[in-house]
Amino acid sequence: MSLLICIDPGHGGPDTGATGFGLREADVALQLAELVGEKFNDYEGVAVTFTRNKNTSSSYPGPPEGLRKRIAYANNKNADLFLSLHCNAGGGSGFESFIAKGAPARTQRIQKAINDQVLSYLKGHGIGPHGNPAKVDSQAARSRIAVLRDTKMSAVLLESLFIDNAKENKLLRDHRFLDGLAGAIAKGIAVEFGLKEKIDKLKPMYRVMVDGKEIVDTAYINKISEEVVKAIQAQKREITIKKL
Ligand SMILES: [Zn+2]
Structure with a gap:
């Protein structure tokens, strides 16, 4: 049995997402997504697929159509986990993650496992949670939460740092920082799904x-x-x- 993880780099194409100091959320999300995908090379029995990549992003339609396509893509692939990657904006700081209202216990456990690893990694960089880091979407507003609501599998959306916060913006530009963050995200998922590290990690x-x-x-x-x-x-x- 192999686990399939659908990684969803937020935004793309004409939709840049949030911007801060000239850095675009869509680009950070794509870079982080590729790094997370790579990390799963270190584990047995897991495959990854992406809702967009650097080749599709230039022509990728923005939301809401883009979101519907992403959802359909993950559902058709029968993925086991949908992982949507975003950065926050709007004058705050820190990390938070979202799951859909009424999400099953499994999804809640995945969210917690990712949060535990990510927050422990971020602590080393002087970054904490943004309020309660394990948020349940109330369907209140943000349209991208459709990817949590309408995907058939467990779905978690991460808001990794604030792109319009000077200190966090600097970290989001740092490839080594993103690589470590990707490792923490993958490790959280690996812990929850009981993935074994490959022997050739040696x-x-x-x-x-x-x-x-x-x-x-x-x-x-x-x-x-x-x-x-x-x-x-x-x-x-x-x-x-x-x-x-
Ligand atoms: Zn976003």
Whole structure:
């Protein structure tokens, strides 16, 4: 039996989501989604699929049609979990997650497991919850909550930090921070679903550094080459790959 997780990077295409200091929520959500997806490579018996990627996002219709398509996509795929990734805005700070009103106990447990891991990770960066971090949508307003209500599987929506908060905006631009956040999200899900880490996690880890800045610690060759290509394209001066 394999678990299928449908990762939904919020917004996309003409819908930028919230913006802060020139950073677009849609871009952060996509980057975080890709990182979360990668983290599941470390676990047995799990596959991921995405409601959008960098190729579809330029033509992706905005809500509400976009939301209906995302819901239909996840339902048709028969995913076991729908994970929607967003950033908050509006002058607050911190992390919170939403599930639909009346969601089953399983969904509540998944929300709690993700929150526990994420909040413990964020604590190390001086970031706390935004009020009660485990919110139940009251259907009061936000249309994106349709993805919680109308998906057939467990669905959780994460609002990771405030894009219009200067300190949090800075973190959301930091690839290493997002990578750690992605690891915490994946770990929460892995804990709740009892996923086992792959034995080949024992593969050697390498650290990629660009101009003296740590970019990523990874055992995956694809990830290493991706970062090297990125650095070359950005005409960085020094790229080092060190075995840990
Ligand atoms: Zn959003």
